[in-house]
Amino acid sequence: MPSAKRIVLASRPTGEPTPANFRLEGYDTPAVGDGQVLLRTIWLSLDPYMRGRMSDGPSYSAPVPIDGVMEGGTVNEVIESKSPNLKAGDIVLAHSGWQTHAVVDAKGLRKLDPSVAPIQTAVGILGMPGMTAYAGLLEIGKPKAGETVVVAAASGAVGSAVGQIARIKGARAVGIAGGADKCKYVKDELGFDECLDHRDPNLAAKLKEACPKGIDVYFENVGGKVFEAVFPLFNPFARMPICGLIADYNTIFGPDTPAPKWANSLMRAALVKRLTIRGFIVWDFESKFPDFLREMPQWIREGKVKYKEFVTEGIDTAPGAFMGLLKGANFGKQLVRIGPDKA
Amino acid sequence: MPSAKRIVLASRPTGEPTPANFRLEGYDTPAVGDGQVLLRTIWLSLDPYMRGRMSDGPSYSAPVPIDGVMEGGTVNEVIESKSPNLKAGDIVLAHSGWQTHAVVDAKGLRKLDPSVAPIQTAVGILGMPGMTAYAGLLEIGKPKAGETVVVAAASGAVGSAVGQIARIKGARAVGIAGGADKCKYVKDELGFDECLDHRDPNLAAKLKEACPKGIDVYFENVGGKVFEAVFPLFNPFARMPICGLIADYNTIFGPDTPAPKWANSLMRAALVKRLTIRGFIVWDFESKFPDFLREMPQWIREGKVKYKEFVTEGIDTAPGAFMGLLKGANFGKQLVRIGPDKA
Numbered sequence: 001m002p003s004a005k006r007i008v009l010a011s012r013p014t015g016e017p018t019p020a021n022f023r024l025e026g027y028d029t030p031a032v033g034d035g036q037v038l039l040r041t042i043w044l045s046l047d048p049y050m051r052g053r054m055s056d057g058p059s060y061s062a063p064v065p066i067d068g069v070m071e072g073g074t075v076n077e078v079i080e081s082k083s084p085n086l087k088a089g090d091i092v093l094a095h096s097g098w099q100t101h102a103v104v105d106a107k108g109l110r111k112l113d114p115s116v117a118p119i120q121t122a123v124g125i126l127g128m129p130g131m132t133a134y135a136g137l138l139e140i141g142k143p144k145a146g147e148t149v150v151v152a153a154a155s156g157a158v159g160s161a162v163g164q165i166a167r168i169k170g171a172r173a174v175g176i177a178g179g180a181d182k183c184k185y186v187k188d189e190l191g192f193d194e195c196l197d198h199r200d201p202n203l204a205a206k207l208k209e210a211c212p213k214g215i216d217v218y219f220e221n222v223g224g225k226v227f228e229a230v231f232p233l234f235n236p237f238a239r240m241p242i243c244g245l246i247a248d249y250n251t252i253f254g255p256d257t258p259a260p261k262w263a264n265s266l267m268r269a270a271l272v273k274r275l276t277i278r279g280f281i282v283w284d285f286e287s288k289f290p291d292f293l294r295e296m297p298q299w300i301r302e303g304k305v306k307y308k309e310f311v312t313e314g315i316d317t318a319p320g321a322f323m324g325l326l327k328g329a330n331f332g333k334q335l336v337r338i339g340p341d342k343a
Numbered sequence: 344m345p346s347a348k349r350i351v352l353a354s355r356p357t358g359e360p361t362p363a364n365f366r367l368e369g370y371d372t373p374a375v376g377d378g379q380v381l382l383r384t385i386w387l388s389l390d391p392y393m394r395g396r397m398s399d400g401p402s403y404s405a406p407v408p409i410d411g412v413m414e415g416g417t418v419n420e421v422i423e424s425k426s427p428n429l430k431a432g433d434i435v436l437a438h439s440g441w442q443t444h445a446v447v448d449a450k451g452l453r454k455l456d457p458s459v460a461p462i463q464t465a466v467g468i469l470g471m472p473g474m475t476a477y478a479g480l481l482e483i484g485k486p487k488a489g490e491t492v493v494v495a496a497a498s499g500a501v502g503s504a505v506g507q508i509a510r511i512k513g514a515r516a517v518g519i520a521g522g523a524d525k526c527k528y529v530k531d532e533l534g535f536d537e538c539l540d541h542r543d544p545n546l547a548a549k550l551k552e553a554c555p556k557g558i559d560v561y562f563e564n565v566g567g568k569v570f571e572a573v574f575p576l577f578n579p580f581a582r583m584p585i586c587g588l589i590a591d592y593n594t595i596f597g598p599d600t601p602a603p604k605w606a607n608s609l610m611r612a613a614l615v616k617r618l619t620i621r622g623f624i625v626w627d628f629e630s631k632f633p634d635f636l637r638e639m640p641q642w643i644r645e646g647k648v649k650y651k652e653f654v655t656e657g658i659d660t661a662p663g664a665f666m667g668l669l670k671g672a673n674f675g676k677q678l679v680r681i682g683p684d685k686a
Binding site: 220223227237242243266267269270271272273274275276277278279280281284 | 563566570580585586609610612613614615616617618619620621622623624627
């Protein structure tokens, strides 16, 4: 029975999470029951949606209970198996959270083939973030050749894929990112047509310049001032998929902050410009997952989609890395390496 | 050359139109050119979208110019024809506006067969309002059996059709209308499951009672406090078509009025409940018009869709009838009879 470590939710944050909201603790993993496996975590994915799970407001998903293990997608090695479908040494995609080990039902685990792609891509470009970009952009955004697609957090796991898929579909991709380095990467490496710094005080004017033919698709994953800059530039019939990343939008526009100035004109604009505004979470489009798993690896092989990882080492780095992620301190897909590929 | 009368836009209203915004004047119809016809107006349709045309703010359609004839759908008789496609005595659907006579290009007129349906239905249940309900509800709202559909102005031209089509599709139809008489008609005659009075101070609580399983489709044609009552009741994956009737929403929530209290939570709700919010105008779905012209007359023959007309007599009654329409003074589709069926 390994000496395991985990990070639990010590208290619920108000606004930005702080170190006091997390607690690192040791624990003994329980015995492995029939149909279960003992997993060792190799990679933990950190994603903005986790901020929503820390609160107990209404959401599409139950909150993490106080003293419960923080939730999260993981890539794991099977250490011990009482399931006929998995054996020790298998690598699986799980959702075992912020912990070094877990005993879980084998059912619901997806076995990964390490020879196909680096295993951590299963929680990145070939996993939930990549699929969020793929499904939201293609099923709701539906960019056509020559149209303009805008996405924020453009160097991040979702945003980077959104812009690159938009380019594959022949659209103009305009990214928004935090700082010159990220913007340079988004333009030079990812091939976006433009990338603007959201810290620029003239963001609205710059965005207008970068979108001379207006905006046809805005992939909403941040909210706030980026949306305010985008809103006046919408073309007729523009589409706005709203993805899970802004689940905690109310930390930006909470009930006690003044209503944003676009609020009064939103409904009128929705009508006059015939906008489509649609919220989604990735698994609303589960039926598209096989298409995604066929197309995305192909695009990566062809060099049409690139991805970047931002890795910290050790379970104890997870809270800090997550707090950084919410402030854009990461540069690429945020991962925590919990253990070596091979034990 | 007949002695004709018309109503022109004398000045642009701020807020509600007043009699001073309209002017009745006599005029001589011009000579009929090649390919043109002289029309005598029989029916003039009055519709809320006309309020938008009186303003010169940005819209999907150009405003009526000052001193220009007020715009509007009409049913007319051909008096004189210099087109091979039409002859004197033909009845046509036109958009000749608030006037007794007009010379227009024959191209773009649709010939009506008076033996099929009362000719004025071409501007009502079998025309733009009916098609607005049909396309908006079926193409965006997509009600499924057992779901709950809410629509305001439920005794009006669009709302009455929305609820009845929802019932045909097996959904629960909850209407909102102004006053006990209209509510009684909506329930007893049109067969809605419920109808609430929007003047009821407890509208929000009553609506919650009337929608015990929440709201799956809200056909938005009024805005304001009805939307505020609907918003908290949206089910996951609810759809909200926004139709042309609220084109002048900014008279309710103008730039100088405080932002509505739902504004702060709209984006969060759109995500958490995965709402679809989509503005449209009827001709965005022009390709569905043949389906509509096949299905709607059939539903009327089967008694599944009923309609009600609210008629005033004479061109000079149009401004008053229109001002009444915007306040809900009409009870059914608002029409002005400009002349007899047969001259």
